[in-house]
Amino acid sequence: MAYEINDTEFKRFSSLLYDIAGITLTDAKKALLTGRLTKRLNALGMDTFTQYFKHVTDAAHADELQFMVDLLTTNETYFFREPQHFEFLRQILPPTLRQGQVFRVWSAAASIGAEAYTIAMVLADKYGVDGAWEIHGTDINNSVLEQARRGHYRIAEAEKIPTAYLKKYCLKGKGEQQGTFLIDKRLRQHVGFEQLNLNVEGMRKIGDFDVIFLRNVLIYFDIPTKQRVVANLIPSMKNGGYLIVGHSESLNGITTALTQIKPTIYRRL
Ligand SMILES: C[S@@+](CC[C@H](N)C(=O)[O-])C[C@H]1O[C@@H](n2cnc3c(N)ncnc32)[C@H](O)[C@@H]1O
Known part of the structure; x- marks a missing residue:
């Protein structure tokens, strides 16, 4: 099911996220917020964002607040970013x-x-x-x-890791783990x-x-x-x-x- 969010609902969610994480969501981020929360509303069988807001701010569902923060943070990153x-x-x-x-x-x-x-x-x-x-x-x-x-990643994510480091500190997945790599335990420790x-x-x-x-x-x-x-x-x-x-x-x-x-x-x- 697809959901629409109205201005009041968007303001409620964005100020909740701001109060918790300090993250500012401008109006331009409406589609992002809707997209990221839609799956969750569907999973909970809810019809509106107002319903989900009540759920997430109800002390009886404290775990849901963390779930929402996890959905709304942007986690883009890669190895050797800004070298x-x-x-x-x-x-x-x-x-x-x-x-x-x-x-x-x-x-x-x-x-x-x-x-x-x-x-x-x-x-x-x-x-x-x-x-x-x-x-x-x-x-x-x-x-x-x-x-x-x-410490387990898709091999595509190894792109920027220098070859010498890849050989020394990463283990290439075999069999079922094909297409992945694992950071060596000697580093992970x-x-x-x-x-x-x-x-x-x-x-x-x-x-x-x-x-x-x-x-x-x-x-x-x-x-x-x-x-x-x-x-x-x-x-x-x-x-x-x-x-x-x-x-x-x-x-x-x-x-x-x-x-x-x-x-x-x-x-x-
Ligand atoms: C874009 S990633 C940056 C990752 C990495 N530092 C890099 O430069 O590649 C931003 C990270 O900040 C985290 N974050 C956002 N607000 C935060 C807060 N209030 N406290 C701790 N972490 C936060 C997000 O969950 C996300 O994983």
Whole structure:
């Protein structure tokens, strides 16, 4: 069954998504919202968006709210996206790590994990698969994190992975797994994933990171949300640590706590 959404219904859903995730959906996103929620309305046997809104905001169906957020986030990502950032990472890696030092990176809008495993390949290349490095991946969307934890992808997604890394760190699927690849367990054991909403006022500090990747998520946020999200990340950065945003993003007017060292790279000094 196809559904129409009226202006009032669209406003209700978009402000619910804004309140939870900080994501702004302009009127131009009406078709996107309708398309993504239609399957869910069908599955629940509902006739209108008003009915679904009542369902999703009813405390008795708390899981449905997460389900809706999962449907409405945009999770586009790929391995070695914006490759200059990984070149930069290589350049700032200490040649050797001190006794007891662990190099820590946070992929703060990790989606299906392509960014986190790209970082893992760079760190494994530098410090070895048994080296002292850790990657923490987080996202508001629970279903993408399930795939991230599995580290299992369609072979088409390997397109941008350098051949040497593909051979060293990825296992080509055989038999039933033909057409897929799996991130080697020796890399996966350095990478953990956790569900985390960056838009929570006064979010807890989640670690001490040398580098945070916050790429291609600020584009969905208005200025107050960007300010809140970036303020949430700063306590989890080491002094001297780096924050990297996407190539179309900037922290101009968002924080004074970080110093810009390149167009999309900031440092806590
Ligand atoms: C377009 S993807 C970017 C993935 C990756 N960082 C990259 O650059 O390829 C944006 C991700 O941000 C996540 N996201 C959106 N709002 C969020 C929030 N409030 N807290 C945490 N993650 C959020 C989405 O679920 C989505 O997976």
